Amino acid sequence: MVAAIALAASLCYGIAIVLQHGTAARADPAASLRLRLIGDLVRRPLWVLGIAANLAGYGLRFLALSRGSLVLVQPLLVCGLLFALPLGAALAGRPLQAREWAGACAIVVGLAAFLVAAGPDKGRETASLAAWAGLALVLGLPVAGLVAGSRRVTAGRAASMLAAAAGALFAVAAALTKAAASELRDGIGHLVASPVPYAVVAVGLLGMVVIQSAFQAGPLIASLPVLIVVEPLASIGIGRALLGEHLASSAVAVAVEVVGLALMSVGVVVACASPVLGGAQ
Numbered sequence: 001m002v003a004a005i006a007l008a009a010s011l012c013y014g015i016a017i018v019l020q021h022g023t024a025a026r027a028d029p030a031a032s033l034r035l036r037l038i039g040d041l042v043r044r045p046l047w048v049l050g051i052a053a054n055l056a057g058y059g060l061r062f063l064a065l066s067r068g069s070l071v072l073v074q075p076l077l078v079c080g081l082l083f084a085l086p087l088g089a090a091l092a093g094r095p096l097q098a099r100e101w102a103g104a105c106a107i108v109v110g111l112a113a114f115l116v117a118a119g120p121d122k123g124r125e126t127a128s129l130a131a132w133a134g135l136a137l138v139l140g141l142p143v144a145g146l147v148a149g150s151r152r153v154t155a156g157r158a159a160s161m162l163a164a165a166a167g168a169l170f171a172v173a174a175a176l177t178k179a180a181a182s183e184l185r186d187g188i189g190h191l192v193a194s195p196v197p198y199a200v201v202a203v204g205l206l207g208m209v210v211i212q213s214a215f216q217a218g219p220l221i222a223s224l225p226v227l228i229v230v231e232p233l234a235s236i237g238i239g240r241a242l243l244g245e246h247l248a249s250s251a252v253a254v255a256v257e258v259v260g261l262a263l264m265s266v267g268v269v270v271a272c273a274s275p276v277l278g279g280a281q
Contacts, residue, residue, distance in 0.1 A: 002068030005060055006076040012057030014083030017224070017277065018091065019050035020215070058177075065174065066181030070239030071120035071247060074174055075111055075232040078264060081271045082107060088276030100274045106267025113260030117253045123245030125182035126196075131242055135175075139168050139234070147210065150217070159218030160226045162210050167230025169207035174231075175238045176200045225272040229265045 057080075064073045082104050089096050096104075127135075146165040150158040176199050183191045191197055214223040239245035247257065271277070 002064050002072060003076060005064040006068070006073045007079055009057045009060035009064060010077045010079040011083045012053045012060065013077060013080035015087060016050040016053040016057065017080060017084040018088045019046045019053065020212075061174070062177055062181055065178040066184075067122075069120045069122045069245045070174060070178060070235045070243065071118060071123075071245045072115065074171070074235035074239075075114060075264070078107060078111060078228055078232055078268065081228065081268060081277075084277060085271060085274060088274070092276045094276070096276075097274075099270060100276075103267045103270030103272075103274070106263050106270065108267075110260045110263030110265070110267055114257050114264065115260075117256035117260060118247040119253075120239075121246040123239060123243040125243070126179035127242045135172065135238065135242055139172060143168050155218040156222040157218075159214045159222035162214035162217060163223035163226035164230050166207050166211035166214060167227045168234050169203055169210060170227075170231045171234035171238055173200055173203045173207060174235055175242060176203060178243070220277060221273055224277065225265075225269045228268045228272070233261065 061073065061077070085096060085100055085104060089100075143165045146161045150161040150165075153161065176196055180191065180194075180196045180200055183194045183196055211223070211227060214227070217223070236247075240247060248254075
């Protein structure tokens with residue numbers, strides 16, 4: 001059931017990928033990394049539709065994370081690419097090519113190998129305040145460094161650096177979402193009185209500004225693969241270290257997990273190079 005909900009969320013995210021990336025690429029470059037970038041984008045109908053798809057995906061992810069682990073749910077969201085490819089091809093009026101099919105197959109095989117070998121469990125639903133503070137320090141410094149460094153490099157590298165920062169932020173937002181789902185079980189009043197939902201909004205909004213700036217900074221092939229690879233990898237690390245989610249640790253299991261994640265990552269890069277997703281930009 002958790003996997004099915006996560007796959008439904010990935011469908012929504014796939015639709016959002018197709019609708020949003022081109023719109024952000026055409027926004028005013030001077031608005032990069034500023035909230036007024038969002039103000040510019042909300043006047044563009046396709047971007048707004050993409051946001052609606054993102055919100056639907058987030059609602060489904062919230063439901064999935066309330067029942068399952070970060071290690072299970074977050075990697076499954078990579079399947080958004082599997083939905084984005086045929087949708088993008090349909091809008092472009094052309095069939096998928098062999099290279100695109102190969103990328104999709106690599107994602108499916110790599111993801112399946114990782115999940116079967118890892119055998120993830122649910123773990124804890126939240127963590128102590130000290131643990132959250134430690135996570136903010138461990139990931140906050142690299143994120144800040146990536147964002148600051150993106151100002152001093154070429155457009156392609158800037159897009160990749162911003163996408164990596166956004167991926168880490170979205171992984172943190174996913175962990176906070178899982179904690180928010182736990183708070184909600186005690187009632188809406190308990191949730192509203194908790195700092196968790198406000199942290200979700202703050203981190204999520206920051207991640208949105210950063211990833212839209214990444215889409216704007218350079219071609220999609222420089223940002224989208226990085227985002228889609230970094231977010232699940234960071235989520236796996238957070239789930240394991242912060243929430244105590246189990247992954248099989250025998251030598252064979254670890255080897256299959258690593259190979260599976262590597263194959264999935266290669267598939268993501270190949271799929272994102274597709275012209276129907278903006279790879280030819």
